[in-house]
Amino acid sequence: MPSEMILLLGVNHKKTPLAVREKLALSSGYDEPLELLGKIEGIKEYYLLSTCNRVEVLVSVEEGADVQLALSRFLFGDALSPEEFQQYLYCYRDSEAVHHLFMVAASLDSMIVGESQILGQLKEAYRHSADKKCTGPILNRLLHKSFSVAKRVRSETEIGSSAVSISYAAIELAKKIFGTIENKRVLLIGAGEMAELAAEHLVGNGATDVVVCNRTLENALDLAKRFNGSAVGLDELFDQLGRVDIIVSSTGAPGVILHKKDVKPIMRDRRNKPLFFIDIAVPRDLDPALNDLDNVYLYDIDDLNNVVELNKAERDKEAIKASRIVDEESLKFKEWLAGLGITPTIADLRKKGNQVVQLELERTLPRLNNLTDKERKSIEKMAHSIASRLLHDPMIYLKGESCKDQSAMKVDIFRSVFDLDKKP
Amino acid sequence: MLSEVNYLLFNAVLLVSFVACAVYLVFFFSQREHLRKVARIIFLSSGILQTLYILSRYLIAGYTPITSQHEAVTFFAWSVTWAYLSFHWRYSVKNFGTFVSILTLIMLVIAAFASRAFEPLTPALQSLWLPVHAGVSVMAYGFLALAFCGGLMYLLQERELKSKRFGFFYSRLPSLESLDQLNSHCVTTGFVFLTLGIISGSAWARQAWGTYWHWDPKETWSLITWFLYAAQIHQRLTYGWRGKRAAVMAVIGFCAVLFTLWGVTFLLGGVHSYAK
Numbered sequence: 001m002p003s004e005m006i007l008l009l010g011v012n013h014k015k016t017p018l019a020v021r022e023k024l025a026l027s028s029g030y031d032e033p034l035e036l037l038g039k040i041e042g043i044k045e046y047y048l049l050s051t052c053n054r055v056e057v058l059v060s061v062e063e064g065a066d067v068q069l070a071l072s073r074f075l076f077g078d079a080l081s082p083e084e085f086q087q088y089l090y091c092y093r094d095s096e097a098v099h100h101l102f103m104v105a106a107s108l109d110s111m112i113v114g115e116s117q118i119l120g121q122l123k124e125a126y127r128h129s130a131d132k133k134c135t136g137p138i139l140n141r142l143l144h145k146s147f148s149v150a151k152r153v154r155s156e157t158e159i160g161s162s163a164v165s166i167s168y169a170a171i172e173l174a175k176k177i178f179g180t181i182e183n184k185r186v187l188l189i190g191a192g193e194m195a196e197l198a199a200e201h202l203v204g205n206g207a208t209d210v211v212v213c214n215r216t217l218e219n220a221l222d223l224a225k226r227f228n229g230s231a232v233g234l235d236e237l238f239d240q241l242g243r244v245d246i247i248v249s250s251t252g253a254p255g256v257i258l259h260k261k262d263v264k265p266i267m268r269d270r271r272n273k274p275l276f277f278i279d280i281a282v283p284r285d286l287d288p289a290l291n292d293l294d295n296v297y298l299y300d301i302d303d304l305n306n307v308v309e310l311n312k313a314e315r316d317k318e319a320i321k322a323s324r325i326v327d328e329e330s331l332k333f334k335e336w337l338a339g340l341g342i343t344p345t346i347a348d349l350r351k352k353g354n355q356v357v358q359l360e361l362e363r364t365l366p367r368l369n370n371l372t373d374k375e376r377k378s379i380e381k382m383a384h385s386i387a388s389r390l391l392h393d394p395m396i397y398l399k400g401e402s403c404k405d406q407s408a409m410k411v412d413i414f415r416s417v418f419d420l421d422k423k424p
Numbered sequence: 425m426l427s428e429v430n431y432l433l434f435n436a437v438l439l440v441s442f443v444a445c446a447v448y449l450v451f452f453f454s455q456r457e458h459l460r461k462v463a464r465i466i467f468l469s470s471g472i473l474q475t476l477y478i479l480s481r482y483l484i485a486g487y488t489p490i491t492s493q494h495e496a497v498t499f500f501a502w503s504v505t506w507a508y509l510s511f512h513w514r515y516s517v518k519n520f521g522t523f524v525s526i527l528t529l530i531m532l533v534i535a536a537f538a539s540r541a542f543e544p545l546t547p548a549l550q551s552l553w554l555p556v557h558a559g560v561s562v563m564a565y566g567f568l569a570l571a572f573c574g575g576l577m578y579l580l581q582e583r584e585l586k587s588k589r590f591g592f593f594y595s596r597l598p599s600l601e602s603l604d605q606l607n608s609h610c611v612t613t614g615f616v617f618l619t620l621g622i623i624s625g626s627a628w629a630r631q632a633w634g635t636y637w638h639w640d641p642k643e644t645w646s647l648i649t650w651f652l653y654a655a656q657i658h659q660r661l662t663y664g665w666r667g668k669r670a671a672v673m674a675v676i677g678f679c680a681v682l683f684t685l686w687g688v689t690f691l692l693g694g695v696h697s698y699a700k
Contacts, residue, residue, distance in 0.1 A: 176600065177585065177599060178599065179600075179601035179602045270664070271666075272664040272666050272667065273666075274601070291586060294668050295666070295667045297586070303588045
């Protein structure tokens with residue numbers, strides 16, 4: 001095994017409630033946290049990912065270095081005590097860490113499995129780390145690999161396109177109610193990421209008008225700009241309800257913001273044109289009793305999950321295919337990682353030397369006539385000696401203590417100079 | 425000779441309609457796309473056979489075959505079938521054919537149990553008004569029957585969507601919007617025919633009995649039916665009644681239609697009763 005260890009620590013939406021994730025999310029960008037991370041003793045390469053649904057650090061450390069506690073301190077800061085954060089934190093090593101990273105990149109670990117945003121977020125996070133030279137040969141390779149795994153999963157399975165996501169479920173339902181989404185108007189209450197994703201899908205399916213309604217108008221404007229829509233404040237919510245068809249609500253409000261008695265008169269004004277409410281906020285924004293009104297259809301996140309369940313068999317098939325790809329790529333990476341050790345590299349180098357000598361001897365000897373056995377043996381010996389002599393210095397360099405902390409990089413360069421990873 | 429052909433034709437109609445209904449049902453369960461095309465072709469054949477059967481009966485009897493129970497119900501089935509097929513050119517509503525084919529088959533089976541004998545026409549019915557009045561009325565029933573099927577489908581789909589269980593019907597039934605459009609289209613068309621039927625009937629009554637309207641039970645019930653549909657259309661246009669209410673109204677309206685067709689004949693009697 002190489003002298004490095006890959007370690008991945010993080011929290012995600014599966015185990016950690018939103019309230020905790022919010023505290024951990026990095027609001028100030030990547031630069032400052034990366035600097036902090038670099039100060040931790042024993043870390044050689046590091047990379048940091050922060051999205052709404054997850055915060056993860058990926059590092060390569062000296063074998064035996066104990067950085068787990070320091071890393072979790074870094075993640076949680078002063079937000080939580082060690083006893084508290086233990087229940088949320090996950091920690092993977094080596095091949096497990098690789099596997100997890102590939103799962104994340106391929107969007108198999110996402111809240112909305114198959115959504116494509118995560119890959120962009122991963123790439124951006126990597127760019128920050130790479131710009132600051134935080135990553136080295138192992139993480140560079142690993143992260144590039146994770147991008148290609150994600151692409152492979154996307155092109156070889158239907159995970160991205162088929163009925164995998166909650167947004168998809170919302171579209172399905174909208175189609176059952178409206179027949180088509182073409183020219184339907186969408187109102188987003190709250191400007192969160194989920195709402196954005198749902199809106200993206202709706203617009204992608206032909207919805208025309210997007211109105212963003214948010215407490216802070218500034219955020220609403222930002223999001224509205226993305227869809228060429230308009231932005232309004234929360235006080236205009238009721239006016240808007242008369243004009244739109246599909247409402248996606250995702251505010252962080254603690255209680256219900258829209259009651260049955262508010263919507264009832266609106267239905268009269270709308271001449272009973274159907275209203276389709278999607279409540280993806282937790283806790284819920286919309287009064288469940290809305291669903292009792294004629295021509296009003298309300299679905300919360302669990303209901304949408306039920307629709308997704310309908311297509312579960314199909315999705316499971318695709319997910320199995322996708323995780324097979326991830327497994328395969330993880331294994332390949334493990335092999336590459338193992339090759340980074342000095343001993344196998346030296347063995348590979350010797351083997352390569354022998355191969356070259358053998359090849360050349362086979363070519364030359366038949367052309368030399370009248371050789372005695374003794375002469376033939378001398379020539380063979382000489383060829384082997386030349387090869388050994390030539391390889392001697394590089395090997396000494398490889399084994400040398402000179403720049404030990406960069407041995408991984410050294411091995412990597414070495415292997416590419418001598419082309420040792422070429423498949424036969 | 426012709427009467428034998430006539431007899432066989434009706435059995436053929438029954439058989440073909442049964443097959444169409446069966447294939448539609450298999451399609452409904454399996455959702456295999458090629459079955460739908462097969463079913464539609466069989467249903468179209470059934471429609472053509474029904475037309476031939478009614479023509480052959482016309483040739484034998486020498487008058488429009490719409491006076492006995494058997495004839496009226498067969499004509500009803502024919503109008504439902506052709507209303508559906510004509511509707512189909514303009515709109516495609518997912519799995520609508522399954523429901524319509526079941527309704528048609530039920531009517532044809534009822535017709536099969538009624539007497540197929542040819543009865544001489546009473547003098548009052550020997551008029552050119554007979555095909556006009558009865559034909560237009562039965563066409564109205566055909567479209568109203570479609571609205572009824574659409575209404576049932578709407579109520580089923582609405583229940584799935586509201587209860588959030590997403591079971592068997594959810595994936596198989598079309599969107600609420602398309603069912604509501606179907607309802608609006610069929611009720612409007614049916615209502616126009618119904619109005620024409622009542623006007624032509626009243627004109628005929630003036631000619632035959634001297635008064636436009638004399639409160640025969642069938643007339644009364646037609647009027648009640650007419651008001652039910654008129655109310656629905658009025659509400660849709662003014663208050664935007666749609667969706668569930670429109671669907672319920674279509675079902676209630678059709679019950680009134682059925683009562684006008686059968687209930688009146690068997691329970692209340694009157695000049696419209698079929699020849700015994």
